[in-house]
Amino acid sequence: EVQLVQSGAEVKKPGESLKISCQGFGYSFTSYWIGWVRQMPGKGLEWMGIIYPGDSDTRYSPSFQGQVTISADKSITTAYLQWSSLKASDTAMYYCARLDGGPFDPWGQGTLVTVSS
Amino acid sequence: EIVLTQSPGTLSLSPGERATLSCRASQSVSSSYLAWYQQKPGQAPRLFIYAASSRAAGIPDRFSGSGSGTDFTLTISRLEPEDFAVYYCQRYGSSLNTFGQGTKLEIK
Numbered sequence: 001e002v003q004l005v006q007s008g009a010e011v012k013k014p015g016e017s018l019k020i021s022c023q024g025f026g027y028s029f030t031s032y033w034i035g036w037v038r039q040m041p042g043k044g045l046e047w048m049g050i051i052y053p054g055d056s057d058t059r060y061s062p063s064f065q066g067q068v069t070i071s072a073d074k075s076i077t078t079a080y081l082q083w084s085s086l087k088a089s090d091t092a093m094y095y096c097a098r099l100d101g102g103p104f105d106p107w108g109q110g111t112l113v114t115v116s117s
Numbered sequence: 118e119i120v121l122t123q124s125p126g127t128l129s130l131s132p133g134e135r136a137t138l139s140c141r142a143s144q145s146v147s148s149s150y151l152a153w154y155q156q157k158p159g160q161a162p163r164l165f166i167y168a169a170s171s172r173a174a175g176i177p178d179r180f181s182g183s184g185s186g187t188d189f190t191l192t193i194s195r196l197e198p199e200d201f202a203v204y205y206c207q208r209y210g211s212s213l214n215t216f217g218q219g220t221k222l223e224i225k
Contacts, residue, residue, distance in 0.1 A: 035214060037162075045154075045162065045205055047214040059212040062118070095161055102209045103152040105164040105173060 002026045004034075004096050004108035011114045012086050019082035020111045022096030029077035030054035033099035036070060036081045039110075040092045050099060051079055086115045119144050119208050121217035129225040136193040138220045140206035145186050150210040153182055153191045156219075157202045165204075166191060198224075 007021040022034060036048040049060040053072040060070070072079045079096060094111050097104035120143040130136055140151070148169035154162040164173045166182035169189055179194040193200055201224050206217040 037216075044219045045156075045207075045216040047216060050212075050214070061214070097162075099209070100164075102150060103164050103167040103173075103207070104154070104162070104209070104214075105167075107161040107163070110161050 002098065002106055004098060004106060006094075006096060006108040006111045009112040009114070011116070013117055014086055014088055014115055016086050016115075017082070017084050018086055018113065019080050020094060020113065022079045022081075022108050024077045024079070024098065027098070030074050034072065034079040035097050035099055035104055036068075036079075037095045037097065037104070037107075038064075038092045039095065045095075048081070048094075053077075053079065086113075088115050088117075091115045119146065119213065119215050121206055121208060121215055123204075123206060123217035123220045125220060126218075127221045127223060129223050130196055131225045132196050132198055134196050136191075136196055136200070136222055138191040138193075138204055138222070140184075140189040140191070140217050142187045142189070142208065146189075146208050147210075148185045148189075150208055150213075151182075151184070151189050152207045152209055154205045154207065155200075155202045156205065162205065193222075196222075 003025045033050045035050040038046045048064040049070045051058045051070045053074045069082045097107040122141045124139045151169040153166040156162040170182045203219045205219045208215045
């Protein structure tokens with residue numbers, strides 16, 4: 001079974017750094033793009049960026065370019081989303097998903113990030 | 118950048134009724150790159166339709182997708198209680214993965 005398992009919820013203060021993870025199971029991790037999606041409280045889905053773990057080719061949505069960094073470690077079948085300096089407006093649920101020939105399928109269970117002083 | 122606009126924002130219907138959800142693109146979208154997702158409260162989104170009209174694995178045949186160019190539709194022929202959720206359309210394809218703002222399908 002193809003599965004993406006994300007790291008647990010985080011509570012951080014403004015200005016702190018954070019790296020959340022998404023581990024893939026049950027498929028060839030290096031052969032599929034992984035995407036990250038933000039969902040702010042009570043809001044819709046926003047595509048942040050994608051990475052191809054095979055060669056670490058990374059593409060960002062213009063809205064998130066320079067705001068986050070997407071990376072991957074294929075040796076442990078894990079993709080990452082990281083911030084160098086969190087803001088309160090980064091409070092959201094973050095999902096990873098495998099790009100199955102284009103559409104996002106399946107999705108991870110989500111990681112809730114709360115940024116509050 | 119392509120913008121996807123979904124309508125209506127909220128759709129109130131009863132079980133057994135037919136639901137029609139719309140997704141309009143600001144520029145023409147290849148039907149090969151249009152998907153629909155369902156999201157229930159507290160859950161991750163789930164792929165329902167891809168390539169505009171192909172059902173994902175395990176999706177009941179009461180769900181159907183159609184459309185081309187700038188106008189796409191998700192139709193649920195007879196609503197079941199478990200179908201009430203938020204539905205998002207998405208234009209996908211390497212660097213272009215825009216989502217619509219969602220339609221909430223609620224029980225009337």
